[in-house]
Amino acid sequence: MRIKIHSPGMQSLLVDGGRRGHQHEGFCEAGPMDEEAYWWGNYLVANQAGSPCIEVIGELSLRCDKAGVIAATGRDVKLNVNHQNAQAYQTQWVKEGDEITLSSNSLGSKTYLFIGGNWQLPTVLGSACTVVREQLGGLTNLGEGLKAGDEINIVSFDSPIPPNKPRHLAQRHWPNYDCQTPLNVIEGYQSDCFSAVAKRTFFSSEYQITSNINRMGYRLSGPKVQCEQKSMLSEAIHIGAIQIPSDGQPIVMMRDRQTLGGYPKLGCVDPLDVSRLAQAVPGESVSFTPIHSDNARARFLLHWQQRRRITGEVT
Template structure:
């Protein structure tokens, strides 16, 4: 099957699970900004975990030349097939020659399109994930974003029968992407270098997502917080690490972050909340609350077990 890109949207990439464990070799982790939406898209499209899919900002339009099964997820996503609105967060059968249009309702948020099958895209350093800065991955293997006229080949998944029951994630189980609840943060390596006043300021202030956001990091604006560290050696940066440069404005490191950083880290966004933050758009307000690592671990185990239970019920 051929997937023809008719309209690329603002910024669309081929992504997969990313280059897990390759930071030690100098490659950024990459992967989906919203891993929850990515995982659900592949599950609903009858794909195995880690199968490539499309992460799109803005409205994207494609055409398929064979019958297939797709799923669209993300923050307030929408899906049209041949101009007719279809449900998201569920399997959709698409006929050969159909035009698929999908997007997120909020400009800057990401929508995910999974198509059932074996994606024929090259892998670089163990992953097909596109990293523009490193000129790695993607359709051409050189880190290029998708463009109008691109063609992606997908081999049919023979595990899915014609009479297979389509999968649906009920509305009440779709992630809440609002920011009424605070983003949970685990104290970082340099936490004790921030004064009690600085920590309290961070936890009681409201920060605004700035326009300086990308797959590398989200810069926040608000009350300044400062560390008493003036110089430090660069060290590895984890997904969600909150670096605080000299101006005191926090930067949350995201999927395409550099492998090393030399700013003190106040903490790290909980893996339970990083997908929610990754879907924020400039101008949105966020708050933070600290939790210890045992609470964070318990929250993560509860979230993953809940997902497995839901998937078992859907099958």
């Protein structure tokens, strides 16, 4: 399979499972913003977990130069093959010359395109992830997004998916993108430096997603959270960490976050809820609720158990 990009939309980035094990050298974790949609996509085209795909904001259009297997996932995802609507969250077979477009019905949300096979891409420290800020990864290995005219080679393998039995994820199992349900927060880091009043403000208020959101972090706006600790030494920042700068407006740190930072942190958004936050768009509101780390881990293990049940790995 080979594809040729007609238009990358607002932004189309090559991402994979992330650049693991190099944060101590300053390389960010990278990886998909919406891990839930990403995980299912690789299953639907029978690629190994952690394989590359395209993360899209806006409308991506491309042409297939050969036949192959594709799938689309993400929030309010809309997949068209030759201007005909095709089912997302399901294996799709495409032919040579097929025109594909991928977009989301909620402006600014991410959608993902998967293609079965081995993607021929340069890697840096074991990952093809594009990190614009670090100027590495992607097709050119300069951290650039995909451009019109770019071509990507994907070496097909004998697909384990029988031709008449597409892999399919029932709609009830699609990722939940509801912003009404509060995001779970594991309290940690400097949480002891926040007063009971500050925590009550944070956990009982609604915070708006501002337009200042990107793969590094999501700036929220809402009632000010005060922290008694004003200055601290820079330290490692984990996925979902909730930073409170002195203006009191939370910033939730995402995949391309810097590895170290010096703003006090209240804790981390539950890894299972990071995907939901990643798909929220400016103007939507979110709220937070504390969860004990043991409960959060139990929820994580159950979630994975459910993934394996759906894929038939366990019964």
